[in-house]
Amino acid sequence: KKNVLIIGAGGVAQVVAHKCAQHNDVLGDIHIASRTAVKCQQIIDSIHEKKALKNPGVLEGHALDATDVDATAALIEKTGSQIVINVGSPFVNMPVMSACIKTGVAYLDTAIHEEQDKICETPPWYANYEWKRREECAKAGVTAILGIGFDPGVVNAYAKLAVEDYFDKIDSIDIIDINAGSHGKYFATNFDPEINFREFTGTVYSWQDSKWQSNKMFEIKKIWDMPVVGESQTFMTGHDEVHSLSQNLDVPNVRFWMGFGDHYVNVFTVLNSIGLLSEQPVTTAEGQEVIPLKVVKACLPDPSSLAPEYTGKTCIGDLVKGTKDGKETEVLIYNVADHKDAFNEVGSQGISYTAGVPPVAAAMLIATGEWDVKKMANVEDLPAKPFLNLLNGMGLPTRIKDANGDRALDFS
Ligand code: NDP
Structure with missing residues (x-):
């Protein structure tokens, strides 16, 4: 079992949290963090309403500004999280990745990193931020799976x-x-x-x-x-x-x-x-x-x-x-x-659903070891079948x- 910290409490996070709850036999404790604690609590309430937790287990919300690397690292450590599913705004991707590298835990996101003041960057976009950190991830033995929503993902x-x-x-x-x-x-x-x-x-x-x-x-x-x-x-x-x-x-x-x-x-x-x-x-x-x-x-x-x-x-x-x-x-x-x-099923519309289910399947494959590659990977770098097999049984x-x-x- 691996404990999960979900960053963000928006539409996609709602689906991620429900799916983590449904699979907390493979995943462990579930923590949800965003700047507005009440949004995390609303997701937690909706999970309890649907009785979605498969096994009794920890399900907690936290107020966090994920652009603060030290605060995020501290929360990862305090909650004993081993996998961070980052479904906050794409502006927080690089700081959250830094916190994961600092603490040596797995990192997942569903969108490319963006800077507020830059509308469109030179292709290939991953080379502007993410791929620059490949060595850092490999050195720290951190599994970082990029863009694991539906598209990308x-x-x-x-x-x-x-x-x-x-x-x-x-x-x-x-x-x-x-x-x-x-x-x-x-x-x-x-x-x-x-x-x-x-x-x-x-x-x-x-x-x-x-x-x-x-x-x-x-x-x-x-x-x-x-x-x-x-x-x-x-x-x-x-x-x-x-x-x-x-x-x-x-x-x-x-x-x-x-x-x-x-x-x-x-x-x-x-x-x-x-x-x-x-x-x-x-x-x-x-x-x-x-x-x-x-x-x-x-x-x-x-x-x-x-x-x-x-x-x-x-x-x-x-x-x-x-x-x-x-x-x-x-x-x-x-x-x-x-x-x-x-x-x-989870109180969300279909777009959030298609984006939120895949990172949970990926987290489960990290927990079981099949995708725990200890380096940075795009989805096409990884074997497709175990992932698609899980999704067949998870609603996609x-x-x-x-x-x-x-x-x-x-x-x-
Ligand atoms: P929302 O805007 O609904 O949610 C974003 C969440 O991030 C909010 O809960 C917000 O809460 C939180 N957030 C923003 N800034 C911070 C911060 N500094 N610290 C902590 N939390 C923060 O977006 P969605 O749920 O619709 O999308 C989430 C991600 O999924 C996006 O990156 C989006 O691009 C991606 N996506 C990917 C898809 C795919 O198929 N690959 C499809 C759809 C979306 P608060 O303001 O309280 O902090």
Whole structure:
């Protein structure tokens, strides 16, 4: 058993905490920390309400500013935590990693590190912060698994599975993320608006013909016909996993496509065009300094408030093309998740659910030793099957569609 410290108490942390509780026979004590202690307590209350703790065990909340490395290290030691699941804002990633290296415990996150004042950095993004610390992790014997949400995360494991089982040579990986759900609001983001919009205001980097290509957001559109959700409009988007898969797998084309309806594109375009998504302060006529993006965030619905009314499904997967035994081959490896099912199980919407379940599966693989690699790893550096096997039983089953049909994949 290994005790877990969860950093953050937002939408994803809620799912992580519930799933840790459901699996506290493999994991041990569960601690949740964010700056606002009451948010941690609300998650704890919801776990007790659902009677989610598998075994009687410790479940505690703590007030913590995770940018304070010493305070985080002290909490890790005080709670006897051996695995830190960092699902706080991506601004805290590097300080939390420092605290893990300092105390010699495992580190997991679901998003690339970001600095508040830098909107889009040079590719590959992991090389700007995370990969600079590879040696430090290896020297300290610290297992650090980067980007272990759904995308990045599970989609990296799907790519690895394609390499392991379905191809001799891969020409392209197109990662397609469709949320066909409906939250019933005029406009809302599925997670922190600040983080969400940052994804779409920078340059769109894709890996094409083994080099970086730059585009603008909403410049390249493509319709995909995906299982269950059907024909969906997507746009090429910059995303973390393009930056690791392009470097770690020998694949000349890696692209990411996110589904957006016309309404989202219109609202986003208006907000962006008139400067309301800017992080640069502006001064009002009354002399008050405000950051437009913070104002927009304050006006939009809190993403976690969407959960009770959210209906519909998500479909996220990797369309992989290449050759096997000299023949051209194409497979789609994917998952379908349901917003209502997620709410009924853990009180969250489907986007938080797909992001929050994978880090818990990874923590379990660290606890059992299978993924306890004692160094820094992206998901595609690790064996895919034990991870996907666990996810099959934890609410995120893997399916495949290829020339042999559309079916569930069993790894047991
Ligand atoms: P939320 O904004 O809902 O939650 C973020 C949490 O971080 C809040 O509870 C906040 O609480 C806490 N936090 C922020 N700053 C600090 C700090 N300095 N110290 C301690 N806690 C802090 O975000 P989500 O739950 O939606 O997302 C969490 C992470 O998951 C993000 O990094 C996001 O990018 C990632 N994500 C990954 C996905 C994937 O598939 N890979 C998909 C969706 C999200 P407080 O303000 O009280 O401190």
